[in-house]
Amino acid sequence: MARIGYARVSTIDQDLDIQYTRLKAEGCEIVRSEKISGASREGRGELATVIEFLRPGDELVVSRLDRLGRDTRDVLNIIYECEQRGAFVTVLDPHVTTRGEMGHLVLTVLGMVAQMERRFIKERQREGIERAKSAGQYKGGKVRIDHEKIRELSDSGIGVTIIAREIGCSRMQVYRVLNARTA
Known part of the structure; x- marks a missing residue:
């Protein structure tokens, strides 16, 4: 066990x-x-x-x-x-x-309770974004992963799993970045 x-x-x-x-x-x-x-x-x-x-x-x-x-x-x-x-x-x-x-x-x-807490977090986040937008201060969310580096690594023939490990993100995030390029 x-x-x-x-x-x-x-x-x-x-x-x-x-x-x-x-x-x-x-x-x-x-x-x-x-x-x-x-x-x-x-x-x-x-x-x-x-x-x-x-x-x-x-x-x-x-x-x-x-x-x-x-x-x-x-x-x-x-x-x-x-x-x-x-x-x-x-x-x-x-x-x-x-x-x-x-x-x-x-x-x-x-x-x-965890689900309810997530809803509260999302609601507070939405309210904060609306306030920032109305004050002209909203610039969008912070980019957390380097999209360009993901594309460069992919273009050089490196696989998704290795890219995810190198960047420090999930494979799903790598796929999203790569699919956004083709869309």
């Missing part, structure tokens, strides 16, 4: 160190991580790898439930998939596990 950690942050300029250190301190032999939004499961290859790797009796450990996702349905589906493999899910903060029935109830409620 293995304890496998999963760490996630939403953007490439955020740091995974705190989550990684905490998961290792909790006895996770393996910790997989990625820098991608938790709004959906799309493009979250590390999470898919972790779930596929789980064996009966294993435990998927995350520091907080919103690291698994910000959509209640996605979170519940992830938990269900883990359980179909005979594995458990444990959230460290607050400490909740699917080893008991009460854990399922608590994780469902926490999943709903």
Whole structure:
């Protein structure tokens, strides 16, 4: 039985160190991580790898439930998939596990809270953008990845996986940049 950690942050300029250190301190032999939004499961290859790797009796450990996702349905589906493999899910903060029935109830409620929090964040962001636009101060979002470098690497024959690793983004983001060029 293995304890496998999963760490996630939403953007490439955020740091995974705190989550990684905490998961290792909790006895996770393996910790997989990625820098991608938790709004959906799309493009979250590390999470898919972790779930596929789980064996009966294993435990998927995350520091907080919103690291698994910000959509209640996605979170519940992830938990269900883990359980179909005979594995458990444990959230460290607050400490909740699917080893008991009460854990399922608590994780469902926490999943709903994470989804609601995401909606609040989006609403505050939208309000802030509208205020900035009306004040003539909005210049658009910050470019987080170097689109030109992605195109250069692709043009030189380097594959998407290596480009993603080099740039520090997901393969899906590389595909989006490359597909935007042809559109």
